[in-house]
Amino acid sequence: MKKIVIEGGAPIRGEIHVSGAKNAVLPLIAATLLTEGVCTIDECPWLSDVDTMCRVLTYLGAKTGFSDNRLSIDTCGLKSVATPGELVRKMRASFLIMGPLLARFGKVRMSLPGGCAIGARPIDLHLKGFEAMGARISIGPGYIEAEAPKLTGAHIYLDFPSVGATENLMMAASLAEGPTIIDNAAQEPEIVDLSNMLSAMGANIKGAGTSIIRINGVSSLRPAMHTVIPDRVEAGSFMVLAAASGGELIISNVIAEHLKSVIAKLQEAGVVVEIGYDGVHVIGNEHIHPLDIKTLPYPGFPTDMQAQFMPLLAIAKGASVVTETVFENRFMHVAELQKMNADIKIDGHSAVINGVSRLRGAEVSATDLRAGAAMIIAGCIAEGVTTIDHIDHIQRGYENICDKLAAVGARIKTVES
Numbered sequence: 001m002k003k004i005v006i007e008g009g010a011p012i013r014g015e016i017h018v019s020g021a022k023n024a025v026l027p028l029i030a031a032t033l034l035t036e037g038v039c040t041i042d043e044c045p046w047l048s049d050v051d052t053m054c055r056v057l058t059y060l061g062a063k064t065g066f067s068d069n070r071l072s073i074d075t076c077g078l079k080s081v082a083t084p085g086e087l088v089r090k091m092r093a094s095f096l097i098m099g100p101l102l103a104r105f106g107k108v109r110m111s112l113p114g115g116c117a118i119g120a121r122p123i124d125l126h127l128k129g130f131e132a133m134g135a136r137i138s139i140g141p142g143y144i145e146a147e148a149p150k151l152t153g154a155h156i157y158l159d160f161p162s163v164g165a166t167e168n169l170m171m172a173a174s175l176a177e178g179p180t181i182i183d184n185a186a187q188e189p190e191i192v193d194l195s196n197m198l199s200a201m202g203a204n205i206k207g208a209g210t211s212i213i214r215i216n217g218v219s220s221l222r223p224a225m226h227t228v229i230p231d232r233v234e235a236g237s238f239m240v241l242a243a244a245s246g247g248e249l250i251i252s253n254v255i256a257e258h259l260k261s262v263i264a265k266l267q268e269a270g271v272v273v274e275i276g277y278d279g280v281h282v283i284g285n286e287h288i289h290p291l292d293i294k295t296l297p298y299p300g301f302p303t304d305m306q307a308q309f310m311p312l313l314a315i316a317k318g319a320s321v322v323t324e325t326v327f328e329n330r331f332m333h334v335a336e337l338q339k340m341n342a343d344i345k346i347d348g349h350s351a352v353i354n355g356v357s358r359l360r361g362a363e364v365s366a367t368d369l370r371a372g373a374a375m376i377i378a379g380c381i382a383e384g385v386t387t388i389d390h391i392d393h394i395q396r397g398y399e400n401i402c403d404k405l406a407a408v409g410a411r412i413k414t415v416e417s
């Protein structure tokens with residue numbers, strides 16, 4: 001099993017480039033199922049989640065190729081609408097192929113997606129939307145089947161602005177008969193990126209990025225070329241590292257607009273963040289001010305950045321409160337940070353963090369993807385050596401993370417344990 005070993009305290013200084021967004025590229029890959037032909041996605045990061053999604057499409061009969069961060073997907077040979085159970089259970093995002101397969105072939109059989117460490121992750125909002133568009137849903141032991149000779153447009157209200165449900169329903173509605181309105185839709189930048197690719201494929205979509213998305217179904221879609229947006233969560237993770245280490249990073253390939261809430265919180269903590277044309281310049285601070293954070297759907301503070309802020313607040317000069325409102329179990333990293341001398345107490349959906357002078361290196365685990373990023377940040381600023389296991393979680397969402405951080409001074413490496 002591989003581990004990451006970090007010798008803390010090295011100054012973090014230099015330039016670092018952000019890869020394409022994992023949470024944008026996964027729905028983009030699913031969207032290629034809506035057409036027959038070759039789609040290409042540029043700036044695609046090579047991550048284990050991308051590999052898993054490509055394996056799902058290959059299982060269905062598509063052909064995929066990857067070189068120089070260009071992913072090409074040929075869907076001419078699609079021959080099945082029954083998805084590979086173990087791959088769907090492995091990665092929840094593979095559930096995003098349900099909408100495209102239902103819209104294109106009128107039938108799909110999916111294994112129930114795995115929840116992961118951060119909560120139950122139901123799919124009721126996805127299914128409610130498909131039913132509103134005329135699909136008949138049947139649930140068997142561990143699988144779901146949906147059937148609809150032709151989806152029809154509908155007015156769908158999402159009880160919660162679910163990112164995945166918005167994406168799945170937007171893709172299904174693109175080929176439905178008539179107009180669809182997705183009300184209380186998620187507004188994340190990844191939704192806008194998907195809408196842009198669907199429009200390039202010939203879809204008729206308006207309002208992505210707002211809470212009301214209107215889609216007029218068309219009879220067919222064509223292959224397209226698309227460049228994925230930068231990964232705002234990877235960028236935010238690097239910004240927090242610069243802040244917590246008292247270092248200085250120039251982070252390129254960043255759309256600062258996508259990180260307004262994160263930048264605001266870093267500036268509230270006393271960190272200098274300068275916004276450039278294609279990136280941000282972050283200058284850390286020895287004196288981090290405590291602050292309160294409440295995670296919310298976009299444009300609120302992103303739940304995907306909550307874990308990474310904890311090591312920063314763990315060394316702030318005072319008490320901070322972090323409240324997680326999006327997922328019911330996203331504090332798994334707290335116990336790992338406590339092993340490193342962090343003073344954190346969980347109270348329901350909130351964590352109270354009393355700043356300490358220094359974190360101490362320890363043997364810890366990456367309990368999920370973003371918790372893993374938090375442990376890397378903690379290891380870089382701690383006194384002594386930190387060893388992180390279960391790093392497969394980290395490799396799901398951070399391309400070449402050890403190389404990137406070593407290039408800006410971190411004493412970090414991956415070892416076989």
Ligand code: EPZ
Pocket residue numbers: 022023024026092093119120121122123124125126127160161162163164165186303304326327328369370397
């Ligand atoms: C996406 O997950 C992201 N993943 C997550 O990033 C991110 O944390 C999340 O959106 C919220 O921003 C990808 O884009 C691949 P949701 P998704 O549906 O779509 C509840 C990371 O670290 N819900 O917006 O699964 C759900 O239980 C990952 O990169 C329902 O109740 O998130 C959760 O509490 C982690 N019923 C909340 O909504 C449903 O049918 C948000 O889920 C669907 C969701």
